[in-house]
Amino acid sequence: MDTIFYITAAVSVFATLMVITRHNPVHALLYLIVSLLSLSVIFYLLGAPFAALLEIIIYAGAIMVLFIFVIMLLNLGKETAKQEKEWLKPRIWVGPAFLSLIVFAELFYLIYTSVPETNSAIQTVDSKMVAVSLFKPYILAVELAAMLLMAGVVGAAHIGQHKKSNLHRFLKETDDL
Amino acid sequence: MNNLLWLIPVLPLLGFLILSLAGKSLSKTSIALIGVGSVSLSALITILIGLNFLNDPPAAGFISQTLYTWIEIGNFKPEITFLLDPLSLVFVFVITFIGALIHVYSAGFMKGDKDYSRFFASMNLFVFSMLVLVLADNLLLLYLGWEGVGLCSYLLIGFWYENPQNGYAARKAFIMTRIGDTAMAIALFMIFSWFASLQISDILLKAPQLFQQGDTTITIIALLLLAGGIGKSAQLPLQNWLPDAMAGPSPVSALIHAATMVTAGVYLIARMNVIFELAPIAQMTVAIIGAATLLIAGFSACTQYDIKRVLAYSTISQIGYMFLALGLGAWTAAIFHFMIHAFFKALLFLAAGAIIETLHHEHNMFKMGGLKNKMPVIFWTFLIGSASLAALPLISAGFYSKDPILWYAWSAEKGNMIFWAIALLGAFITAAYTCRMVIVTFWGSSKTEIGHMPGSLMTTPLLVLAFFSVVAGFIELPHNFGHFTLFSDFLHPVLPEVTMGNETWPEWIFQLMASLATFGGIYISYQLYSKNPALILRLKQSSLATALYQFWFLGWGFDRLYDILFVKPLTYLSNINKNDIVDQIYSGISFISIKLYRLLSYTQSGSLRWYAMGLLLGAIIILTIQIVT
Amino acid sequence: MNTTIPPETVMLLAALLFVLGIAGVIIRKNIIFMLLSVEIMLNSAGLAFIIAGAKWAQPDGQIMFIFILAMAAAEVSIGLALILQIYHQHKSMDIDRLKEMNG
Numbered sequence: 001m002d003t004i005f006y007i008t009a010a011v012s013v014f015a016t017l018m019v020i021t022r023h024n025p026v027h028a029l030l031y032l033i034v035s036l037l038s039l040s041v042i043f044y045l046l047g048a049p050f051a052a053l054l055e056i057i058i059y060a061g062a063i064m065v066l067f068i069f070v071i072m073l074l075n076l077g078k079e080t081a082k083q084e085k086e087w088l089k090p091r092i093w094v095g096p097a098f099l100s101l102i103v104f105a106e107l108f109y110l111i112y113t114s115v116p117e118t119n120s121a122i123q124t125v126d127s128k129m130v131a132v133s134l135f136k137p138y139i140l141a142v143e144l145a146a147m148l149l150m151a152g153v154v155g156a157a158h159i160g161q162h163k164k165s166n167l168h169r170f171l172k173e174t175d176d177l
Numbered sequence: 178m179n180n181l182l183w184l185i186p187v188l189p190l191l192g193f194l195i196l197s198l199a200g201k202s203l204s205k206t207s208i209a210l211i212g213v214g215s216v217s218l219s220a221l222i223t224i225l226i227g228l229n230f231l232n233d234p235p236a237a238g239f240i241s242q243t244l245y246t247w248i249e250i251g252n253f254k255p256e257i258t259f260l261l262d263p264l265s266l267v268f269v270f271v272i273t274f275i276g277a278l279i280h281v282y283s284a285g286f287m288k289g290d291k292d293y294s295r296f297f298a299s300m301n302l303f304v305f306s307m308l309v310l311v312l313a314d315n316l317l318l319l320y321l322g323w324e325g326v327g328l329c330s331y332l333l334i335g336f337w338y339e340n341p342q343n344g345y346a347a348r349k350a351f352i353m354t355r356i357g358d359t360a361m362a363i364a365l366f367m368i369f370s371w372f373a374s375l376q377i378s379d380i381l382l383k384a385p386q387l388f389q390q391g392d393t394t395i396t397i398i399a400l401l402l403l404a405g406g407i408g409k410s411a412q413l414p415l416q417n418w419l420p421d422a423m424a425g426p427s428p429v430s431a432l433i434h435a436a437t438m439v440t441a442g443v444y445l446i447a448r449m450n451v452i453f454e455l456a457p458i459a460q461m462t463v464a465i466i467g468a469a470t471l472l473i474a475g476f477s478a479c480t481q482y483d484i485k486r487v488l489a490y491s492t493i494s495q496i497g498y499m500f501l502a503l504g505l506g507a508w509t510a511a512i513f514h515f516m517i518h519a520f521f522k523a524l525l526f527l528a529a530g531a532i533i534e535t536l537h538h539e540h541n542m543f544k545m546g547g548l549k550n551k552m553p554v555i556f557w558t559f560l561i562g563s564a565s566l567a568a569l570p571l572i573s574a575g576f577y578s579k580d581p582i583l584w585y586a587w588s589a590e591k592g593n594m595i596f597w598a599i600a601l602l603g604a605f606i607t608a609a610y611t612c613r614m615v616i617v618t619f620w621g622s623s624k625t626e627i628g629h630m631p632g633s634l635m636t637t638p639l640l641v642l643a644f645f646s647v648v649a650g651f652i653e654l655p656h657n658f659g660h661f662t663l664f665s666d667f668l669h670p671v672l673p674e675v676t677m678g679n680e681t682w683p684e685w686i687f688q689l690m691a692s693l694a695t696f697g698g699i700y701i702s703y704q705l706y707s708k709n710p711a712l713i714l715r716l717k718q719s720s721l722a723t724a725l726y727q728f729w730f731l732g733w734g735f736d737r738l739y740d741i742l743f744v745k746p747l748t749y750l751s752n753i754n755k756n757d758i759v760d761q762i763y764s765g766i767s768f769i770s771i772k773l774y775r776l777l778s779y780t781q782s783g784s785l786r787w788y789a790m791g792l793l794l795g796a797i798i799i800l801t802i803q804i805v806t
Numbered sequence: 807m808n809t810t811i812p813p814e815t816v817m818l819l820a821a822l823l824f825v826l827g828i829a830g831v832i833i834r835k836n837i838i839f840m841l842l843s844v845e846i847m848l849n850s851a852g853l854a855f856i857i858a859g860a861k862w863a864q865p866d867g868q869i870m871f872i873f874i875l876a877m878a879a880a881e882v883s884i885g886l887a888l889i890l891q892i893y894h895q896h897k898s899m900d901i902d903r904l905k906e907m908n909g
Contacts, residue, residue: 032842067882111814153883783905
């Protein structure tokens with residue numbers, strides 16, 4: 001069991017690393033799906049089968065499809081990849097990467113210096129328990145999440161619509177920004 | 178009858194309120210009716226109350242009427258109370274009576290002016306302020322009137338405000354008198370801190386108990402009061418606003434600068450006579466200032482060519498006589514001279530105004546000439562006024578009022594020969610410039626076309642004033658003939674009698690010398706300006722005479738002196754501090770804030786990646802704290 | 807299916823993924839990539855919740871994960887709509903070209 005965890009963990013870290021370094025958006029997206037799938041395996045290993053399923057269905061399925069749609073809509077292909085190559089120069093990423101490394105080192109230190117728990121056995125939390133607690137103590141939060149999703153839908157519909165810009169003629173810019 | 182007292186000041190106030198609020202929508206006739214009517218009615222009431230006062234003197238020696246309590250803080254309780262005693266009765270009479278005559282005259286004089294209602298509103302307010310000043314029973318109310326008078330003089334001197342010169346003259350008058358007003362305010366503070374009251378009767382009663390003769394405090398108070406009086410009355414250090422104040426219309430000059438406002442200082446000192454009697458140094462200063470002023474103004478008057486400026490300097494000079502009398506302790510003589518002076522000076526100003534108006538606003542008297550036959554009414558009234566000013570013996574009122582002052586200048590306890598000599602020289606000069614003015618204006622050849630003659634509205638007040646300029650003198654006759662002392666007897670309940678000291682020649686010698694001085698002045702002027710004009714030309718060729726002429730013409734260079742002493746250093750200092758050092762501190766603060774804001778605004782770059790970087794740095798800091806602690 | 811993986815190790819994995827995500831947000835100029843990196847960060851947060859829930863054998867961790875999922879869905883839909891509009895108006899995906907403040 002532990003071996004499977006370590007392998008999937010390595011896969012997810014590798015895939016994530018690839019996501020943030022790819023030039024082509026489609027490649028990055030595919031790596032992200034790999035990362036999500038491996039995370040779903042980890043969820044399953046940690047005794048959360050319901051979360052693992054949701055990860056695959058909603059994340060890797062629905063959300064990533066949205067991304068693909070957008071990439072297709074915008075027709076981001078080879079040109080984007082070329083541009084990304086220009087943008088992603090060591091001069092740009094060394095600093096942030098170094099800072100991120102510091103954060104990780106600090107997290108590492110904090111996690112490993114914390115007092116270890118004696119009881120470290122991981123137990124399965126099945127979907128029934130999740131469902132019971134979701135619709136009993138968390139019912140209000142569920143309602144709120146529903147409203148949030150609705151707001152997301154309305155907002156997306158509103159922002160996404162193609163409007164002819166009806167600016168005043170003095171405000172119209174002759175050259176694009 | 179006596180309870181109508183409050184109407185005397187309130188009527189002009191009512192006139193002012195109506196005219197200033199509704200003046201735009203009233204016809205000229207109704208404006209004149211309201212403006213003249215309000216003052217005339219209060220003059221009428223004054224005469225009625227005055228007659229009542231004379232026939233049936235009140236037991237207390239005064240009439241007082243409280244309208245309401247103005248302020249009430251603990252013991253400090255100044256009320257709006259009008260108090261009429263013989264001294265204020267004289268002043269009220271002069272103010273309302275002469276004021277009414279001047280208003281009648283103005284109704285004709287200002288006929289063509291577009292700001293008819295503003296003029297009468299200001300005049301009414303002026304009369305109101307002056308009445309409050311003289312009727313006040315406490316110093317705070319007096320100060321209210323005092324400041325109101327200053328304000329109105331500003332409004333009226335700058336009445337023709339389109340000309341910046343007039344605005345300048347108005348500001349000059351306002352600022353110069355303000356210097357005196359400040360001193361007076363300090364005097365009031367001191368009086369309040371020592372007497373714990375501003376009630377005039379209280380102060381006069383308590384002063385001899387609180388202070389010894391010549392105490393420093395009472396001397397300072399007296400000197401500060403004197404400074405206030407000097408400012409209003411245009412005496413020596415603060416005299417140079419008055420000639421410039423002739424920028425206003427002639428009736429204004431008559432009302433403010435001859436009859437009433439400038440005598441506020443005389444009133445104040447007379448009212449506070451107890452304090453001045455307790456401070457011999459201050460009283461001596463009053464006399465010295467009076468003597469110096471009458472001489473300086475007299476010399477300046479000799480050199481002016483603007484007829485109104487001659488009269489202005491003569492006003493300063495005559496008030497100098499009053500101050501001299503006050504300083505000598507001859508209180509009643511000063512007040513008597515004030516009354517007579519008010520009559521003839523108002524007459525002279527009004528007559529001069531009529532001449533100027535007829536000659537199309539020609540002020541230069543050397544361009545007048547030959548008006549004797551063309552304007553007989555003006556000529557005769559002007560002549561009577563001039564005779565009074567020059568103190569022509571026996572027939573003019575001016576003689577009877579000025580002669581006692583000359584006599585007291587030496588014979589009074591506080592007098593001496595120098596005062597007398599100065600006063601005599603002043604009388605000589607007065608006669609000289611008066612005669613010069615009359616000769617140049619009315620004799621000789623005509624130089625300016627005359628316009629339409631003044632109407633009866635303007636000449637009637639002149640005739641009335643001329644009548645009083647002759648007759649008013651007979652109510653007080655010198656000791657050696659008649660010894661008829663109606664006026665001083667009337668005033669003695671409030672004003673102490675003059676203390677005689679020095680043994681000198683008999684009084685008739687003084688009168689003879691004063692008469693000789695008058696005739697000498699007239700003779701010299703006659704020689705120079707009528708009989709023998711070549712003498713003038715010869716005088717003009719000598720450099721000393723020309724220099725003196727220039728010096729006197731500019732009022733002894735006081736304007737220049739003040740310019741160098743005060744205006745120049747002030748502008749120099751303000752030039753140094755042009756950038757305002759204190760302001761630099763504040764602009765420095767704003768400068769630093771702007772710099773800091775610019776610095777901070779760099780963080781608001783709008784670049785999302787920088788914001789994310791900030792988040793990361795924040796995370797590092799928080800985690801580091803976590804680790805370190 | 808009881809594992810003996812220490813929770814600290816899983817936590818470490820979550821931290822690593824989170825740091826990678828934030829690094830992605832900072833180093834990329836393309837908005838699409840930034841949005842992807844944000845998804846990675848959300849995911850790592852979800853992982854942290856899951857492991858916490860598993861450790862205490864409580865369902866709350868998973869419930870939090872579900873909420874994160876819902877939030878991510880809403881966020882992605884809005885974010886993608888914004889990307890569309892940005893691309894439409896500016897003809898570019900460069901986040902640096904969007905700044906209109908002068909700083």
